[in-house]
Amino acid sequence: HDLTKESPELQRCYYLLTKTSRSFAAVIEELHPELRDAIMIFYLVLRALDTIEDDMSIKSEIKVPLLRTFDEKLNTKDWTFDGNGPNEKDRLVLVEFDKILSIYHGLKPQYQDVVKDITYKMGNGMADYILDENFNLNGVETVKDYDLYCHYVAGLVGEGLTKLTVMAGFSDDSLAQDNFEKSNSMGLFLQKTNIIRDYHEDLLDGRSFWPKEIWSKYTKELPLFHKDASFEQAGLSCINELVLNALSHAKDCLSYLSMVKDPSTFSFCAIPQVMAIATLAEVYNNRKVLHGVVKIRKGTTCKLILESRTFPGVVAIFRRYIQVINHKSSVSDPNYLKIGIKCGEIEQFC
Numbered sequence: 001h002d003l004t005k006e007s008p009e010l011q012r013c014y015y016l017l018t019k020t021s022r023s024f025a026a027v028i029e030e031l032h033p034e035l036r037d038a039i040m041i042f043y044l045v046l047r048a049l050d051t052i053e054d055d056m057s058i059k060s061e062i063k064v065p066l067l068r069t070f071d072e073k074l075n076t077k078d079w080t081f082d083g084n085g086p087n088e089k090d091r092l093v094l095v096e097f098d099k100i101l102s103i104y105h106g107l108k109p110q111y112q113d114v115v116k117d118i119t120y121k122m123g124n125g126m127a128d129y130i131l132d133e134n135f136n137l138n139g140v141e142t143v144k145d146y147d148l149y150c151h152y153v154a155g156l157v158g159e160g161l162t163k164l165t166v167m168a169g170f171s172d173d174s175l176a177q178d179n180f181e182k183s184n185s186m187g188l189f190l191q192k193t194n195i196i197r198d199y200h201e202d203l204l205d206g207r208s209f210w211p212k213e214i215w216s217k218y219t220k221e222l223p224l225f226h227k228d229a230s231f232e233q234a235g236l237s238c239i240n241e242l243v244l245n246a247l248s249h250a251k252d253c254l255s256y257l258s259m260v261k262d263p264s265t266f267s268f269c270a271i272p273q274v275m276a277i278a279t280l281a282e283v284y285n286n287r288k289v290l291h292g293v294v295k296i297r298k299g300t301t302c303k304l305i306l307e308s309r310t311f312p313g314v315v316a317i318f319r320r321y322i323q324v325i326n327h328k329s330s331v332s333d334p335n336y337l338k339i340g341i342k343c344g345e346i347e348q349f350c
């Protein structure tokens, strides 16, 4: 849409958006005017929160209270933060947070309330995890912990977006009546896909989000998958079980998408989901995941965006990649039968 007629602050916010996520910024800019600015601001506020959580140069005595009270910054007119982490690529959203605030205060009050409510819940969820020693030392312990962590950082985003789209009349009211189960799955499907894909990168940062309840079936130490060639097969079985776990959200995601009515909102919701199912098919049984970040090809991304403009198009994409996963699975894999059953279930649903 044409930004030149917008206020300087709004133009600056869209500039910040393109800086933080080039490809996804284009999708947000195509949104219906009723929700475009609200979702752009929601995205930037979440990015600011994520940048604080990720900034290892802020010590936890400062970081924890900052995360817990971040929603209160939304009541101010000009709060900014010059977090001293020069290497944080998203630092700009904190340094220029006053620009985000000026647009936030111009949003409809009911949209402001959704952004603030989710910011409050996410900030406190993040703070709880930073304080939870066992998370810090061993990473995420149980699959239950894994689902809770992903709820805080991603499931809540789905919940907020559902509230916004239902308020705008762009999605079925029923999406806001299932205790946000389907909204939560929309976030967990994306976040779990990223966590599987980012194994090596997170290891380099000295952390991991792979749940110990799963990886400890295949190794005593998580880095061995990368370091020791004799653990490569075990690493593949672990990836495959994590993909199986992520696929448990696929039906909810397809059901969610079937209830989004507005075309631009549908694309906004569908594009990340089709990227995720394609990524899951790429990482499944793929040893490259243990040594680097595996990305789907640019050409594939373009095809997926074009094909995901309608619900039947999205269903066809899911069906195709479920088949790819099924054909890649090997009889020697401990979860061979389960992945076959799961793929069958999702195909039935398609």
Ligand SMILES: COc1cccc([C@H]2O[C@H](CC(=O)N[C@@H](CC(=O)O)C(=O)O)C(=O)N(CC(C)(C)C)c3ccc(Cl)cc32)c1OC
Pocket: 021, 022, 023, 024, 039, 042, 043, 046, 153, 154, 155, 157, 158, 159, 161, 162, 183, 186, 187, 188, 190, 191, 194, 268, 269, 270, 272
């Ligand atoms: C109903 O729920 C959704 C509907 C549409 C999109 C998203 C979801 O999609 C992007 C898509 C995105 O940001 N893609 C990036 C690639 C990447 O960062 O991995 C991109 O294309 O650059 C994404 O990844 N996250 C981040 C979380 C997953 C943590 C929520 C995200 C962050 C803020 C917002 Cl407002 C939205 C999203 C939804 O959230 C679940």
